[in-house]
Amino acid sequence: MGDLLGPDFPADIGLAVSGGGDSMAMLTLAHNWTRAWGVRLWVVTVDHRLRPESADEAAMVARECAALGWPQATLRWHWDGTGNKMDAARRGRLELIGAWRGALRHVLMAHTRDDVAETFLMRLARGSGVEGLSAMAAMRRVRPLVERATPADYDGALPPRPVAPEDAAARDGFDILRPCLDMKRAELRHYLRSLKGTWVEDPSNDDPGYDRVRMRRLLALLEDEGLGADSLAATAGRMARARQALAARARAVWHEIGHEGSDPVTGAGTGDILFDRDGFAATERDTQLRLLAAALQFISGAEYRPRAAPLGSLLDRLLGGGGGTLHGVEARVLRDRLHLFREYEAVRDLSSDPANGLWDGRWRVEAAEDAAGLTIRALGDAGWAQLPGRPAGTAFAAARPLPALWHGDRLLSCPPLGFGAARATLCPTGRPGLTLSAFLDSH
Ligand SMILES: Nc1ncnc2c1ncn2[C@@H]1O[C@H](COP(=O)(O)OP(=O)(O)OP(=O)(O)O)[C@@H](O)[C@H]1O
Structure with missing residues (x-):
């Protein structure tokens, strides 16, 4: 004990x-x-x-x-x-x-x-x-x-x-x-x-x-x-060790070809996951699947790993240059990168008070001023239209699901894009500061 x-x-x-x-x-x-x-x-x-x-x-x-x-x-x-x-x-x-x-x-x-x-x-x-x-x-x-x-x-x-x-x-x-x-x-x-x-x-x-x-x-x-139970449990124990070794391999590949939580141009924390396309394509399939599954769970906060069949077909589509959605995450090929971000449909109707825990189970948003009457909602089409300019490097599709602070219909702030004075902390799967690398460890 x-x-x-x-x-x-x-x-x-x-x-x-x-x-x-x-x-x-x-x-x-x-x-x-x-x-x-x-x-x-x-x-x-x-x-x-x-x-x-x-x-x-x-x-x-x-x-x-x-x-x-x-x-x-x-x-x-x-x-x-x-x-x-x-x-x-x-x-x-x-x-x-x-x-x-x-x-x-x-x-x-x-x-x-x-x-x-x-x-x-x-x-x-x-x-x-x-x-x-x-x-x-x-x-x-x-x-x-x-x-x-x-x-x-x-x-x-x-x-x-x-x-x-x-x-x-x-x-x-x-x-x-x-x-x-x-x-x-x-x-x-x-x-x-x-x-x-x-x-x-x-x-x-x-x-x-x-x-x-x-x-x-x-x-x-x-x-x-x-x-009996002893031999089956012993095999299950060996499987757990094999799984750890595979996770270690995925982590090593991630450090070579992965980019987390930051906009490729502005560096702002968006919580997205990106992979270098060529490096990803050159990796063995098991690691590709493992990285993809971990990224989907990391972004959506889903408790369970995506099922093997849809995961495999999303991987095939990405490798073929296409994209798709799975597990509340959208995956796209963007020039030389694979880009995974929260599916807008999954957060479109989420609305919460800044004082009320996490938005989408992974963002803590703090208003700069008195938060009375303010809500946190996705940036969406309406917020995108109110931004003072096009955010450098962030595509419309990836910006829409980001957390934003609203006063009624007026956009006050979208911290991941660096707009406005509110602050946002990313808490993947509810844990502030969790990185995909650490998540792969416990995955
Ligand atoms: N109703 C419950 N209340 C509190 N703890 C529970 C309850 N059900 C399960 N647990 C906890 O989860 C463990 C595993 O649950 P599981 O349903 O597999 O129990 P079990 O193998 O039948 O064990 P037990 O004989 O203790 O119920 C239990 O040993 C216990 O520690």
Whole structure:
């Protein structure tokens, strides 16, 4: 655990505990560990309210935490009935935990080696490549989705809040740590049983309607044939290392042929990504795809990598001298460069108050004067027409999606083009100062 947290780990650590065997075992392990290290645990349980027993399960976690002496909160989730239920629950859980965690920098989750093996099989069934077959990392950064928010519907204790919204803890999101990745589910259960610990069996873990449950059953059959969770997880681990090597190669190519966030002529920060056309064309296809996928996610802030088929066809079009849009990004060939910028359609209707967090999830815009009555909207056609002159080097199409400060219909400022007195800070995927190079690292 200490290895995962690093040498200067904080005194307060979050723990996501569902009441299932894995996370109850993690709670017990962490409890014993804290004795040696003087760490305080803050436990969170999300009651998804999808099964009648879920409230009792959360209450069981609350009782166990009270007995151990750790503060616990139960956050209630409301499903709006849209999307895939399990996927929606997982996202909703992360959002609620993000709002709950306050100033906590780390939240521990009890994913196990079996989870890695099941995920590997699920991805194999979809024909995934190195990316999808890579084992989940022991640490994953979650970007700040709901800065400064407090969960609306909860019981129990909330961790300390950040002192100011500008605090790094509030700004940079938090890390999910997975200390049980090298442990097997059976080991954790054995550990709990021997300590006479309590846990609940979630009946949906036996529902063959779920892919994961079917893979768990398949894994049990494979295990009998000598192809078990250990070997699958080991391969997934090797895939993760291969993926890191490929990412390192992409980063090296990026440093040779890439240009970030700046207008080719004025140097102003536009958040666009450009590649030298010849250098890009001379790069091997895997790296081209990796760079393109990273650039699309970096610009749009999308949580997921674009799908392989549309990504491949966008790459083919670019290599053939054409362009296209994907993932909320427009890609074009511009003389000797490939130019990727935010798709105007994706931001055309976004309007926000300068005081209200990030515009388009990636721009912080500060007005020079009193911001009352001002809005941030895309420059658009109307803003372009109000610019005092043609911005040197920025094409109309790439300028339209840039953030601008408006007073009604009057354009006051478009900071990325150097027009007006407002200031803008680019925060790709919600993180100020994130570079594509660093993004490729964690990608
Ligand atoms: N409802 C929840 N409330 C709090 N944390 C949760 C919840 N569901 C999952 N988690 C966290 O995410 C981890 C992985 O979730 P997953 O759904 O894969 O759980 P699992 O493998 O069934 O584990 P468990 O037996 O602990 O429920 C859990 O071990 C736990 O740390």
